[in-house]
Amino acid sequence: MxxxxxxxxxxxxxxxxxxxxxxxxxxxxxxxxxxxxxxxxxxxxxxxxMNREEAIALTEATRDSGQVLRWNDLKLDGPVLDKHSTGGVGDLVSLVLGPWIAACGGHVPMISGRGLGHTGGTLDKLEAIPGYNVTPDDGVFRQLVKDVGVAIIGQTGTLAPADKRLYGVRDVTATVESLPLIVASILGKKLACGLDTLVMDVKVGNGAFMPTAEASRELAEAIVAIGSGAGTPTSVLLTDMNQPLADCAGNALEVHEALRLLRGKGRDSRLYQTTHALATEMLVQVGLANDAADAATRLETALASGEALERFSRMVHGLGGPSDLAERPEHYLAPAPFATDVVAPRAGTVNAIDTRALGLGVVELGGGRRNAGDAIDHRVGLSHIAALGQRVEAGQPLLRLHAASQADAEAIRRQLDAAFTLGEEGSVAPASPIHATLRKEDLS
Structure with missing residues (x-):
């Protein structure tokens, strides 16, 4: 042909x-x-x-263009499953979710990426941990997935190599914005991991990858249909990104927050609610829990017993990081040299947050990349970010800015201040972090 x-x-x-x-x-x-x-x-x-059959074939061809991981020879004692997100600001879900699922009996070979534009990258967060190796050899990776239940690493050259070449051409030919090409790129890499099930987190809001809520839902429906059509049961949670998911953004800051959640803290946070919802969907879909109530019980046990934190610690140590990160995070995660508050100019309620502007602020501070080869300062970022609906008084912090220098902080202070819209009276009730859950049976 x-x-x-x-x-x-x-x-x-x-x-x-x-x-x-x-x-x-x-x-x-x-x-x-x-x-x-x-x-x-x-x-x-x-x-x-492309029609649906073409999109499924393109996804399968992308998956099959390189190594497709097989796990039968390891005789795993549980199913293989994973989650993927379209990216956001303050989205450190993967750092918590992987070990949490492992503590509930799953095996999570998580192939993650770096920051893109205003969104943070899981690999960048993990590289804030001294010694953490995101490119281990295949034997180490597979053994960790078996023994610890989770290993979060970067894409190897053997997984879906066609996608890397196709994306490189798309990036310079104005052909990135195509739903079947986007879905094949996302799913081709994930399905090459030999999963029993996949749960996707598709963001909705002003900090999301897709420009509108309608576009996010269209992407979600395509992912469910194409992933399931390619042989891997796939479901999607549409989750809110009209404000940062955590109250912090920046690599070392987000590792600190992940450890806090794994210690069982912050259960009233949007981050916890979103991570819990994704974990519940994963456990039920793969049969590790009978229903949502059973999943909640299993997740609570894994968190309260310290097992989820232990899995994270073993993964970090198995990939070259310190064995006592959970006990001494301040020793390994250096703070930024300069910190200052960005304060509210007047009293009011936080009615809107430009999430993309906050993410770009982290990039401007050096916590992300303008160009592919840029070095990252893992120390910098934002913390104590005010939430939608929160009442602030004049002079009260909207966020704390962590920078390499006072000059760096002052250079973006106005940009960060402008990211918050304050209302005169009343309050805004923020939307639930979970907008919808889509499964194959939900599609018309």
Missing amino acids: LIQDILRRKRDAEALDADAIHTFMRGVTDGSVGDAQIGAFAMAVVLNG
Whole structure:
């Protein structure tokens, strides 16, 4: 089958069969398809779309372009499952969720990414821990998944290599914004991990990856249908990102917050509620809990007993980090040299938060990357961020700013102050952090 014929058919808005899509993606992987042809294919998909069968085939071809992890030889004593998020600000769910699920009998081979734009990255947070190796060899990774139940690492070159090449071309050809291409990129990497089930966290709000609530729901529905169609039971929680998920944003600060939750603190927080909801969905979907009530009991036991924190500590140590991080986090997670409050100019209620602006503020401080090769200052960030609906008095902190220097802090103070909209009277009741849960049976 000629690549040119595949491109012509997609250009003319014809549906491609699975053989054509797999042929094209094999060429992407082995280099026989050139960048110009990849760009032509991506543009044709952007302009003409893909039907559901095409999108499933593209996802399967992306998954199968490299190593697909198999776990049968390890004789695991529980199911293999994972969660993925479209990213946000103050979203440290993965750091808590992975070990929490492991403490409930699951095995979580979590392949995570770095920060993108205004959103923080799980790998960047973990690299705030001295010695933590996000690129271990395959043997170490697999053994940790078996013995500890969780290992959070970065994508290896052997998992879904076609996606890396396809995304690189999409990024420079204005073809990123295509639902089937987005879903194949997300799911291709995750499904290559050999999962029994996948739960996705799709953000909704002004700090979300997708520009509107409608677009977020459309993405969620596509993920459920395509993931399940590709053979991995997949469900999605739509969760709120109209304010930072935690009351902090910044790599070392978020590791501190993860340890706090794993110690059983902060149970009234939006972060806890979201993590608990995702964990409940994972346990029920894979059969580790009979229903939501049973999942809640199991999760409480794992947290109260200290087992979830212990799993996190063992994972950190197994990947090169200190064995006593949980006992001495201040020793390993250095604070920023300068801290100052950004205060309310007048009394009022926090009626709106520009979440994206707060995330970009962390990037401006050096806690994220403007360019792929930039170094990160893991110490910097924001903490004690005021919540939607919170009443503040004039001069009361809206957040605490952690910077490398006073000059760095002053350079973005106005930007951070402008991220908060204060109302004169009354209060705004913030939305529930969980907007909806979508499963295959919910789709029309």
